Amino acid sequence: MPRQYPIEKIRNIGIVAHIDAGKTTVSERVLFYTGVSHKIGEVHTGDTVMDWMEQERERGITITSAATTAFWVPTYRNGDKNFSHRINLIDTPGHIDFTVEVKRSLRVLDGAVVVFDGVSGVEPQTETNWHYADEYHVPRICFLNKMDRMGASFWGSFDAIRERLTPFAYPIQLPIGLEGEHRGIIDLLRMKAFGFEGEHGENIVEIPVPDAMKAEAEKWRHDLVEKIVEGDDVLMHQYLEGKEVALEDLRRTLRKQVIGYKIVPVLCGSALKNKGVQFVLDAVADYLPAPTDLPPVKGHDAKTGEEILRRADDREPFTALAFKIAADPYVGSLTYFRNYAGVLKRGSYIMNATKGTQERIGRVVRMHANQREEMEEVYAGEIAAIVGLKNTTTGDSLCDPEKPIILEKIIFPEPVIGIRIEPKTKADQEKMGTALRRLAEEDPTFRVAGDPDTGETIISGMGELHLEIIVDRMKREFSVEASVGRPQVAYKETITGEAEAEGKYIRQSGGRGQYGHVRLRVKPLEHGKGFEFVDAIKGGVIPREFVPAVEKGVKEALDRGILAHYPVVDVEVELYDGSFHEVDSSEAAFKIAGSMAFQEAAKRASPVILEPIMKLQVIVPPDFLGEVTGNVNSKRGKILNLGDRVNVKVIDAKVPLAEMFGYATELRSMTQGRASFTMEFDHYEPVPQNIAQLIIEGKKK
Numbered sequence: 001m002p003r004q005y006p007i008e009k010i011r012n013i014g015i016v017a018h019i020d021a022g023k024t025t026v027s028e029r030v031l032f033y034t035g036v037s038h039k040i041g042e043v044h045t046g047d048t049v050m051d052w053m054e055q056e057r058e059r060g061i062t063i064t065s066a067a068t069t070a071f072w073v074p075t076y077r078n079g080d081k082n083f084s085h086r087i088n089l090i091d092t093p094g095h096i097d098f099t100v101e102v103k104r105s106l107r108v109l110d111g112a113v114v115v116f117d118g119v120s121g122v123e124p125q126t127e128t129n130w131h132y133a134d135e136y137h138v139p140r141i142c143f144l145n146k147m148d149r150m151g152a153s154f155w156g157s158f159d160a161i162r163e164r165l166t167p168f169a170y171p172i173q174l175p176i177g178l179e180g181e182h183r184g185i186i187d188l189l190r191m192k193a194f195g196f197e198g199e200h201g202e203n204i205v206e207i208p209v210p211d212a213m214k215a216e217a218e219k220w221r222h223d224l225v226e227k228i229v230e231g232d233d234v235l236m237h238q239y240l241e242g243k244e245v246a247l248e249d250l251r252r253t254l255r256k257q258v259i260g261y262k263i264v265p266v267l268c269g270s271a272l273k274n275k276g277v278q279f280v281l282d283a284v285a286d287y288l289p290a291p292t293d294l295p296p297v298k299g300h301d302a303k304t305g306e307e308i309l310r311r312a313d314d315r316e317p318f319t320a321l322a323f324k325i326a327a328d329p330y331v332g333s334l335t336y337f338r339n340y341a342g343v344l345k346r347g348s349y350i351m352n353a354t355k356g357t358q359e360r361i362g363r364v365v366r367m368h369a370n371q372r373e374e375m376e377e378v379y380a381g382e383i384a385a386i387v388g389l390k391n392t393t394t395g396d397s398l399c400d401p402e403k404p405i406i407l408e409k410i411i412f413p414e415p416v417i418g419i420r421i422e423p424k425t426k427a428d429q430e431k432m433g434t435a436l437r438r439l440a441e442e443d444p445t446f447r448v449a450g451d452p453d454t455g456e457t458i459i460s461g462m463g464e465l466h467l468e469i470i471v472d473r474m475k476r477e478f479s480v481e482a483s484v485g486r487p488q489v490a491y492k493e494t495i496t497g498e499a500e501a502e503g504k505y506i507r508q509s510g511g512r513g514q515y516g517h518v519r520l521r522v523k524p525l526e527h528g529k530g531f532e533f534v535d536a537i538k539g540g541v542i543p544r545e546f547v548p549a550v551e552k553g554v555k556e557a558l559d560r561g562i563l564a565h566y567p568v569v570d571v572e573v574e575l576y577d578g579s580f581h582e583v584d585s586s587e588a589a590f591k592i593a594g595s596m597a598f599q600e601a602a603k604r605a606s607p608v609i610l611e612p613i614m615k616l617q618v619i620v621p622p623d624f625l626g627e628v629t630g631n632v633n634s635k636r637g638k639i640l641n642l643g644d645r646v647n648v649k650v651i652d653a654k655v656p657l658a659e660m661f662g663y664a665t666e667l668r669s670m671t672q673g674r675a676s677f678t679m680e681f682d683h684y685e686p687v688p689q690n691i692a693q694l695i696i697e698g699k700k701k
């Protein structure tokens with residue numbers, strides 16, 4: 001089949017925001033206005049298309065990112081199909097426990113719509129998502145939602161964006177009226193005002209620009225046009241000569257500026273009241289990039305390591321990244337992928353370059369939330385899913401077997417919280433292993449491990465809600481009943497000094513013996529570097545074939561720390577000396593010697609326990625401010641900032657996760673249920689000595 005939509009007309013976008021900013025409400029309007037759905041789903045009535053999981057509808061939050069495809073002709077093109085764009089849309093969660101969904105989505109998207117609550121402005125999770133978008137160089141537009149709500153402030157939210165996220169934010173619209181008076185927007189490029197009529201705001205009508213706003217609108221249009229023409233010498237010249245720059249030229253140059261991160265357009269409206277969403281779709285089509293607007297994707301050759309570039313072109317070799325694995329109750333495993341180059345045909349063979357394996361493509365589907373549409377071919381620049389791949393996991397590179405390429409992997413945050421879990425019956429025991437394995441394949445921030453001391457199963461994730469949802473899914477999707485323990489903090493260990501040690505493993509047991517002897521040097525690495533192994537053996541004092549065994553032994557020792565058996569991180573281990581026996585040396589002996597040497601060296605290198613520190617934001621009525629700040633201080637918290645928002649105080653703090661279990665109940669009882677909080681992982685830092693002692697004693701009991 002020939003390509004139906006030219007690649008220049010494709011937009012791969014995500015909708016990202018803090019929890020409760022209105023992402024899913026915006027997504028539902030997008031589906032309605034583009035004709036994908038004929039009824040608007042609402043979060044509060046539990047009938048949304050994009051939040052299709054039972055848990056999402058019950059809790060009114062997004063848990064898993066949902067993908068769909070829609071088509072849009074910009075409103076000012078009067079329905080001319082020549083200007084129709086295919087929009088591949090991913091609606092992502094706002095809750096920090098499901099940050100994996102945002103991160104992996106942004107890795108494969110070309111643009112993003114960042115939704116803000118017009119009352120709250122920039123919230124913690126918005127900042128986190130914004131930094132992910134910066135990391136992957138994703139151009140974005142901002143939508144200030146909820147302009148109809150009590151306390152909505154366009155300029156308050158806009159100033160917060162400029163101050164905390166980017167100085168390049170420029171309004172391309174202004175709201176007409178706020179709160180109950182909000183009735184439309186002014187388009188600054190066209191200098192026209194629009195209102196929204198009809199049951200669902202589907203009829204856009206031009207209205208007069210209010211006299212009271214003309215001067216303000218002119219001022220902001222002047223600033224916007226001045227910034228736009230900076231991106232084009234011809235237009236700049238025209239502008240300086242005092243000539244009027246054509247609207248199409250302004251749109252074309254603004255697009256270039258958005259793709260180059262020189263301008264972030266800010267739009268406004270109220271998704272719930274059906275105002276402004278069509279103009280967000282116009283901005284997606286007009287200003288966010290097509291796959292061809294972005295630089296070629298970079299990868300490297302699996303064998304030689306040399307850099308390879310692949311352009312977004314159907315004639316290039318097939319190159320894709322698997323960004324999400326999902327268990328589908330009807331078809332089994334679904335592998336979502338972004339096709340960067342080439343064409344994938346049903347029935348062809350592809351290579352998983354990351355794992356070095358080949359698989360045949362049985363079925364390819366395009367997803368509409370949880371509905372599937374069969375496809376024969378997937379072209380460059382598209383997002384689709386493959387049914388039934390056996391060995392593929394999140395972040396694997398899929399490619400043409402003749403032209404292998406490994407793309408940059410997605411790095412995910414480490415879990416910070418764990419709970420013990422045990423099946424209720426013997427029948428549940430068998431099913432639990434399968435369920436946990438399937439869920440861990442789907443979610444790279446969810447881990448399953450056995451406690452070597454007790455033999456119990458421990459599951460770890462990003463927060464209490466994350467693990468609660470996992471246990472709930474086990475029950476509903478896999479019919480596994482399980483008992484869970486109290487949440488525990490995922491501590492880690494590291495070293496703060498340098499040290500050396502030797503490990504000697506010698507066994508004589510009649511016949512062939514065992515001999516392994518190594519000398520190691522350990523030193524701390526900066527936070528987040530993980531583990532590095534340095535082979536500094538000279539003159540063959542240890543034969544080459546035994547060096548990987550030493551590294552393996554060290555890695556095993558890292559999993560079981562020195563102080564309280566927590567994993568050891570951010571350490572460099574250098575193998576610099578040792579000896580071997582011509583007959584008795586073996587890989588097993590060197591592995592044990594490596595493990596022994598590391599444990600001894602780590603003991604001498606001033607080991608410490610690290611704990612996760614969380615970024616906490618509490619929104620509290622002024623009457624309870626003193627009590628809440630006192631409570632945060634009592635939890636070893638550091639208050640960073642006390643701010644004001646309409647009728648409430650905002651506390652920003654950093655608090656150890658260990659002190660935060662049950663905080664929701666505590667905060668409710670302190671404030672008569674009137675305060676709320678959000679919390680996300682920030683960094684690890686050493687535990688104070690007195691608390692470290694309690695952790696060690698508790699672990700060794």
